Amino acid sequence: MSLMVVSMACVGFFLVQRACPHMGNHRKPSLLAHPGPVVKSGERVILQCWSDIMFEHFFLQTEEISKDPLCLVGQIHDGVSKANFSIGPMTPALAGTYRCYGSIPHSPYEWSASSDPLDIVITGLYEKPSLSAQSGPTVQAGENVTLSCSSRRSYDMYHLSREARGHECRLPAVSKVNGTFQADFPLGPVTHGGTYRCFGSFRDSPYEWSNSSDPLLVSVTGNPSNSWPSPTEPSSKSGIRRHLHVLTGTSVVIILFILLLFFLLYRWCSNKKNAAVMDQEPAGDRTVNTEDSDEQDPQEVTYAQLDHCVFTQRKITRPSQRPKTPPTDTIVYTELPNAEPRSKVVSCP
Secondary structure (H helix, E strand, O other): OHHHHHHOOOOHHHHHHHHOOEEEOOOOOEEEEEEEOOOEEOOOEEEOOOOOOOOOOOEEOOOEEEOOOOEOOOOOOEEEEEEEEEEEOOOOOOOEEEEEEEEOOOOOEEOOOOOOOOOEEEOOOOOOOEEEEOOOOOOEEOOOEEEEEEEEOOOOOOOOOOOOOOOOOEOOOOEOOOOEEEEEEEEEOOOOOEEEEEEEEEEEEEEEEEEOOOOEEEEEEOOHHHOOOOOOHHHHHHHHHHHHHHHHHHHHHHHHHHHHHHHHHHHHHHHHHHHHHHHHOOHHHOOHHHHHHHHHHHOOOEEEEEEEEEEEEEEEEOHHHOOOOOOOOOOEEEEEEOOOOOOOOOEEE
16 A cells, blocks of 8 residues: 555544644654665655554654644554655655654544654765865774865765764865865774765755765774873783782782691691501500509409419509519419409319
C-alpha cells in the first residue's frame, strides 16, 4: 500500500488534530533516517518512527506547521511498533527538520511527546569544494591534524563529515587573500585514520548543500607512545620504580616467611621422629624413676634368686644402694607378684 493511500486513512484525524491536538500524553518515539540524513538530489530516504509503546498510528511532520502531517498505521515487530515513511525523490522542498508522534488505540486524538528533531539535507545542488590536510594525508599517531575545506564560490558555511561515523561538524567560511572562501577544521591529535568529505551551503538555505568534495583519506602511522612521549612520562617512570621497590621488598618478606615455615616444619618432624623411636625402644632400656615408683606403689617387690639351683628370696635394694662393681656371677631374677614376704629356701631335686 502506498504512502498516499495509507495517509488518506488518517484524514479523519487531521480534521481535529490540526486545530488543537493533545500532545505529550505518552513517552516520545524515536526517529531514524535510512541510509542517512544526507540525501542526494533525486534519491529517496526512509524515515522510521518507532517505539516500544504499542502505538496504533504514527505521524510525521516538518517544522512547517502549515503542512499536514503524514500518517501511517504502526506495524508491530519484535516487540516494537514502527512505521516507515518513504520521502522522495528528494527535492529542496522536502529538505528540512522532521519530527514524529504516536497515538494509542482508542485515543486517536491524543499524541505522544515529540521525537527528537532530525535534519534531512539535500546535496548536489552546487559545485563541490576542495578538501585537503594541512600537514599531508599521512601523519604520525598523536599528531595534530587540521583539514581545510575551500572554494572560490562564496559559501557561508562548510560542513565536514566522516564516513562510517554519521556525525557532521560545521564552521563558517572565511574569505582568504587568494580569493577563496575557506574553513579550517582542527581534528586534534589523531590515533585512527578515516575518510572525510566536506560540503558548502548558504545562510538562507541551510538544508541545501553543494556536491560532496572528493574523499580525503587520512592515514595514521606509528605508535603514539613511541612517537609522542607524554609530558607525564618521568613521573610515570618514578612511579614504576616505586612499584618495583615495593614488589622486591614484598618478595623478600615472602621468601623469609617460607624459610621460617620450612625450619619449623623440619623441627616438628624431627621431634615427632624422636618420639616414635622412644616408643619403639624395649621397656628394659628405659630409665625408671624409682623414687616415683616408690611413691606411687609403697608395696615391696619380692624377687627370687636362682643360685646353683637354689631359690632364695630377698628384698631388692634401691639402685643407689647397689655396689657399683657388677657381680661376676650371673644372677637371674623373676618377679613373683603373689610371693609372701618370707619364703623358704627350696632346693632343686
